[in-house]
Amino acid sequence: MFQATLGSQDVAQSAVNIPEIDWQAISPVVVVFVAACLSVLVEAFLPRERRWSVQVTLSLLTVVVAGLALGLYVNSDAVVGTGGITVAGQAVPLFSADYPALFLWGTLLALSFGALLLIADRSVDGGAFASPVPPAPGGDPVQYQAPGRQTEVFPLALFALGGMMVFLAANDLLTMFVALEVLSLPLYLMCGLARRRRLISQESAVKYFLLGAFSSAFFLYGLALLYGYAGSVRLVDIAAATAGTDRPETLLYAGFGLLVVGLLFKASIGPFHAWTPDVYQGAPTPVTAFMAACTKVAAFGAILRVLTLAFEASSWEWRGVLWAVAIVSMLIGAVLGLTQTDMKRMIAYSSIAHAGFLLVGAIAMTEDGLSGTMFYLLAYGFTTLAAFGIITLVRDGNGEATHLSQWAGLAKRSPLVAVTFAFLLLALAGIPMTSGFMGKLAVFSAAIADGMAPLVVVALLASAIAAFFYLRVIVLMYFSEPAQDGPTVSVPGAFTTAAITLGVVVTLLLGVLPAFALDWASVGGFVS
Amino acid sequence: MLESYLPLVLLFVLATGFAVFSVSVAPLVGPRRYNRAKLDAYECGIEPSPVPVAGGGRIPVKFYLTGMLFILFDVEVVFMYPYAVAAGGLGVFGLVAVGVFLLAVTIAFVYEWRLGGLDWD
């Protein structure tokens, strides 16, 4: 028989635990969300011609202020690393500003600053974003350009950023689900905002949306089954339930599997990567940079948190599966990357391979695995951000020239752009003196220390295959004759220059002096 | 125990029997007089409008827009119900939290209103 359902009378009169909120700890998130709401109001009330400058200022300022709030909190006298939103009498916060969350918040804010700079730049070809107006009948919809430009991308980006920050700090699955949607819905829309090649852009938005909604349904069903298993969706309660033996294991395994599918999709890992190349190619390049860098950070932050806090006790059950997923992801990324002829698709497959490397670190389940993965996220984010920044510069009459053949002999036209891009590709390949090498070193050594040597061998093999397609582009840029009607390299505006410089400097710095960032990443683990 | 369901079963049998009987007998005995109105698609007695399909027909975007906005704000308000049930126990904290929630919804509403989402023409 059922237990008695609680009547409304009981609920109204029972004392509700009011959560304690450590405002200083969560101030970066609050700043971002308040600014996102302000940004919507700016969109509603300011005249069209003044919106752009106000929105750019507001969004960049938001990221800076949130970063300052984060810095102030980390350096304050308060006990750092245990704050957040806590229900009285419970040790683990519902929404936790612990050290991994703080590190990844900082990473997200820095990366989104760079991505917002790319989004804001309109010195080249008037900017990448358009108001959504359909083409006139009879026009060619593939090459169609919408008139005008719009600024809705800024509030959307801020909401996505806020969602990402909540996503990786949430200690219960329901908050995580809502945050997942708050970060995804703006991204779906941002993909469809390209000013040139609108049809491809909209197509990528539809694909991303349908597959994204599909995967969040999986996440949600996993949530429901785990709720049935543990009687709660809080990560610590699920962990406590896995320690007992009297519960139906089917619910646990099915719930875990479905939940992880949703997370793996967001991180564009392995067999759940199908959307990545299409969406990376179709979306406006600044948005692709934002997605590639920031979404990966948020998704891996959540994967680390869920695996560590909720499923550590049952890790021997699922580890083999995630081994297989990591191998599939690395091999798909490396092998299919070889066959690509489009620059953005190639970087997309590269990101799938990198997601596999990151997963190797994430399933190590040790302190070194955690810090190594977070360091890798920081390093990879900046490199890929700068790489997409460069891609926005190489253009022909139809906008960005992303076909590989168009990049032939680029070094002769524009030595600086070619050498910068070559450096970034070497960083993606993981050559020493770049952040990519240090990231791989940290992740792989953590994995070996945790007894995953065979997986690391596969990872090294995949790195070697992937290095080939990065080198192919370098060879193409330096040792091929430029085509007659090849693309021109635009002079970047101040914003794009700043974003690319930021990415390159961090890539170099983390490659030469990785110690300080590794120290930050290894200050402490999740609160549990 | 089960006997008390007997009238229900009888009702089902009668209803099914009547449906099968009328559907199968009507074509056999009824007169057939077709006209244009009978062959048209049924649209509440109004002249059917051109079907909005791929390749020509018009899409009533306004209906979609209004419908979408309605769904959004309609469903947001669902959070009021659990709050109303538990308002006593939640006290000032709950009131402030719901206030913040309503403020966020209002900002979205103001945006919609300013951008002309509520204008029919």
Next chain:
Amino acid sequence: MTPTYYLLLSALLFTIGAVGVLVRRNAIVVFMCVELMLNAVNLSLVTFARINGELDGQIMAFFVMVVAAAEVVVGLAIIMSIFKTRRSASVDDANLLKY
């Protein structure tokens, strides 16, 4: 009646939705299948709440409903915009992005 039946029904609905997403070709139908999956989850949540004798699962169902509504609006907006450009909502017609 045991609550297991509701869980089975929910699993069945979820599977129908998932299969629908994979086999149907019209973006709007695919999208409706996703909504079916979300609502199947709601049924599960409410059933588990009933089994556990608490209200948490029902509140979660509220959140899922609201998120689903937001998703409907964003999804329809995207599908409408591509429909206006292309005059077709078929997933197969969206084929510019291939390598």
